[in-house]
Amino acid sequence: MTQVVVSIALSVAAAAVVMAVTALVARRQGRVAVVDVAWGVAFAGAAVASGAGAAAGDAGSGPRTWLLVALVVLWGGRLAWHIGRRTAQHRDEDPRYEKLLGGTLAEVGMARAVRKVFALQGAIVPVIALPVSVGVAREVRWWPLVALGAVVWGVGLFFEAVGDAQLASYRSRPRDQRPPVLDTGLWAWTRHPNYFGDACVWWGLWLAGGLASGWVAGLATLVAPLAMTWFLSEATGARLLEQTMMQRPGYPAYAARTSRFVPRPPRRGRHVVS
Structure with a gap:
């Protein structure tokens, strides 16, 4: 201790x-x-x-x-x-x-x-x-959780790094040669793949570092991934950014068919923003 x-x-x-x-x-x-x-x-x-x-x-x-x-x-x-x-x-x-x-x-x-x-x-x-x-x-009390945590971390880093790279590629194109909204690649599945990936990184670290050390350590450190996910999705991340993004032409329609945070296949024929 x-x-x-x-x-x-x-x-x-x-x-x-x-x-x-x-x-x-x-x-x-x-x-x-x-x-x-x-x-x-x-x-x-x-x-x-x-x-x-x-x-x-x-x-x-x-x-x-x-x-x-x-x-x-x-x-x-x-x-x-x-x-x-x-x-x-x-x-x-x-x-x-x-x-x-x-x-x-x-x-x-x-x-x-x-x-x-x-x-x-x-x-x-x-x-x-x-x-x-x-x-x-x-x-370590449960080594399988260390391995699982590393996998979840890897999924998170993939979403974060690839999402950032796709956004950088989109922004590098002249404005008159790119669509008003990036809605391909990971961005077709979630409006914020980098934020989702960031959350996964810290859930993976919690699995490998906190929960793998035992139930007490897992419960004592659960605040970490919960807080990070809340910041990214509700506080200073996705929700705050979308206050300005919703003013961009084409973004409301993109939001109506694409999940805000957790990836899922894009909806068709839906007009309600998630």
């Missing part, structure tokens, strides 16, 4: 360091949107810190510990690289953060940005990372 507490504390410390550095970068650049890149980095840092702490304390099951760390680092690194490459093309503030803060960083000041963005996300990261922080410090 002591090693689990240490592992969680290291996760908290790593997330705090990443967000503190990111706040300094944001202040220098004059925009809060850089925190999107730090999101994946913070999780990777938390996983590495927890894994190193468990290894130093001779806790956990070695192969599972480093599997969990590797899965988080791969996911977080890909996400940070993808968002960093995308945001490098834009120097203006993300409208989402302007709305959240009530203005630009220059207008509202750094203190509000720290309170409403950096500190908040720094506190959320260790909560979402609980299955990893707990899993690296405990013995």
Whole structure:
């Protein structure tokens, strides 16, 4: 139990360091949107810190510990690289953060940005990372769940990476040579394959890290995938994005035939938005 507490504390410390550095970068650049890149980095840092702490304390099951760390680092690194490459093309503030803060960083000041963005996300990261922080410090009770979790993680990474690649390919085409809405590939099955994939990644990590350690650990860390799924589908992800997407020509019709989150074959002849 002591090693689990240490592992969680290291996760908290790593997330705090990443967000503190990111706040300094944001202040220098004059925009809060850089925190999107730090999101994946913070999780990777938390996983590495927890894994190193468990290894130093001779806790956990070695192969599972480093599997969990590797899965988080791969996911977080890909996400940070993808968002960093995308945001490098834009120097203006993300409208989402302007709305959240009530203005630009220059207008509202750094203190509000720290309170409403950096500190908040720094506190959320260790909560979402609980299955990893707990899993690296405990013995494996059910190895089949570790394997199942890795498979679910792989499905999630596929949806996230392929969905992002398909969207990037769509956006790279001239506006007059592409349809108004991307509705092919994974985007024909769900309006947000990248968000769905992200949720699957954390359900997989919960299976491999939390539940595979036993019922108590599984129930104690269940908040992580539930919270991530809620954020992605209802809070700051799909639902928030669609407030603006519904204004785009063709999107309401696309929404009427395509699932908002969980993939399913597109409906035909239906006009009710899900």
